[in-house]
Amino acid sequence: LHILFNNQLEISALWKMRNYNGMEVLETHKKTPELPEKARSIIASLSLSTDDYKAIGDLMASSFEAGLKASGGPKPAVKMLCSYVTKLPAGSETGDYLALDLGGTNYRVLLVRLRGSDQEPEILEDVYAVPQELMLGDGAALFTFIAGTLRDFLQANQLSAGPDGERLKLGFTFSFPVEQHGLSSGSLIMWTKGFAAKGVVGHDVCKLLQEAIDKAALPIVCVALVNDTVGTLASCALEDPRCQIAAIVGTGSNAAYVERRSSMERYSDSLAGVSDGGPDGPVVVNTEWGNFGADGCLDRFQTDFDREIDKKSLNPGFQVFEKLISGMYLGEIVRLAIKSLVDDGIIFGGRMPESLVQPMTFLTKYLSEIERDPPKHYYSTDQLLTVDLGLKLVHPIEAVIVRSICEAVSTRSAFLVATGIASLLKRIKPSGHVTVGIDGSLFKFHPHFPERMTRKVQELCPDYEFTLKLSEDGSGKGAAAIAALV
Incomplete structure (x- = not known):
């Protein structure tokens, strides 16, 4: 695994590293037995197992297939929309x-x-x-x-x-x-x-x-x-023709990828007039994967905090996957976990800080700030809780608990996004190296999100070589690049 910083963030993950010893449970969690039992229970509930991620990957693969084949009957949770983009930039435009x-x-x-x-x-x-x-x-x-x-x-x-x-x-x-x-x-x-x-x-x-x-x-x-995610794919392909998958992981989340036209049964008539490439020619699919789980298939993986967020959202029962992974919701998951511990008198003297009483007041950017410190260091956590959120005094164990919850929530998000990427890799079965273009604030600004994503994709897709690459401005540069192909 290597990481390059040269104007753009690029993480190469060539699976020649079969002995990589990635851990499902963070070191912080394993070596802090002094944490109260309820805190450990909350952190454990937010930490899915390898088997869980494999099961979710299988469910995603089934949802992708159902979306591609859907015609009559119930509408699929994952829509798999045709973008009608049948070729991508080569960089020579x-x-x-x-x-x-x-x-x-x-x-x-x-x-x-x-x-x-x-x-x-x-x-x-x-x-x-x-x-x-x-x-x-x-x-x-x-x-x-x-x-x-x-x-x-x-x-x-x-x-x-x-x-x-x-x-x-x-x-x-x-x-x-x-x-x-x-x-x-x-x-x-x-x-x-x-x-x-x-x-x-x-x-x-x-x-x-x-x-x-x-x-x-x-x-x-x-x-x-x-679509902005399709644009992200085009923007990345403009720089790297190996790009076949793109995802956005910011306030919301979505993914797009290159599919064979013959697999898009629902669009067979509307694609019939496209001559270049034939029936097995490429077409970009806008997955709309944020709605994955709307059919209930993710229910057993949700925590009480996830269910509360969904219940109080503007669209209960929909965008279930997005509510587990996107920047709009991660901070609120942490706030609800903190509130649960406060209500039981475990932290902050049983009193919720005034700054965190209202929903959506623990900002997702706080997770990035807290996790920027080295492992087992809590300077940023202490400063955020005292300076930004107004607590007068923070006990060391409270800082450990808050950071551990943040790590569990952001790790679950990164691993779930990686599970989606792995499912798409398995679907397209690339014969060579594939570049995955990623846009969005979580991938761009969270200090560990790219590495965690890479590690999990490696684990779930040991047979494929891939690169996760920051690809920005799909809605601008990407849209113009698609226009250049017409």
Whole structure:
């Protein structure tokens, strides 16, 4: 196992290391018998066994297969959506391409200048805010506003049509639930994130955008509707053509990978017109793996804290896997574990710190800060509890307990993501080395997340060679790279 830091984080995991002695239970847990019994019980409940991860991997494989084959009947928990992306960048692409990244109250417009092999793309971008009245008003007015900012962007960067009148190609990352009908076609299922613009649900968002662009007489053509995880795969492939899998592990979580078209029975008709590559040609699948477990298959692996989070969430019973692994929830799992110990009078004198009374107040970034210290050192834990969270005095054993809970929660998350990656590796059965592009704050900022992921994938997939590689800005650079292939 080696780790390289050179502008990008890269972890190579070549399974020549069959004697690697990774441990399921953290050293801290094994050598602290002084921990109260309930604390040890909570930590144990958050620490799954090797057999558990193997069982979860088998369940994921079955869910992937069910999603690919689903037609009528009950909808599968893991949707396995067709992206209609049938080829990935090779790194040799050149030219100017636009990307529009709309996923919240702020959105980005980017110019990505691809300069061929061994050269980093040049990226220019501007960020725009969507006025509240447009988020809730008429959908046509929303897209007219976006077209207006596209005009401003073209003017600011002196962009125009090509010498023969060819329009600038645009990749559109639209981070809302969409039913995709083709590479440049998809209908909005429902608005989220505070949007409720009228006349958009059920309509083709690419068509609405293109109509606004044409009305403004801009030399732009929207050629691709891109999911951000699919974009992460394209962004990574732009630098490393061996990339066949990508995942996002941040506030939410998802994965995409390269599948054989013949395996996508549900999309056989819509893919029939794609000529390049034949029936066994590649197509990128957007797994939507965050909803894995919505059918109840993960129930036996959940703790009481997981069940409480799910029950009080905006979507109980859904996105079960995401609630076990993503940055939105890890801090709250830790807070609930701490609260359980406080309620039993085991830590903090039986009084919950005022700063932690409300849900979601133990931030996921605290896990990274606490675990940045060397093993069995608690400087950061003590500082966070006293300075950030306002405790006047922290007993050494309380610091050990809090750090141990954080380690258990983040390790479980990393191992579960790794289990998903391992399931996808087994599915594609690569003959050579595979690069896995990873984006998201947990992989990027947590000091041990990449190493833990690597270790678990090695354990579950001893026959495959792989690299986990930080791959950023799939919604920008990746979307533009896909546009370059059209």
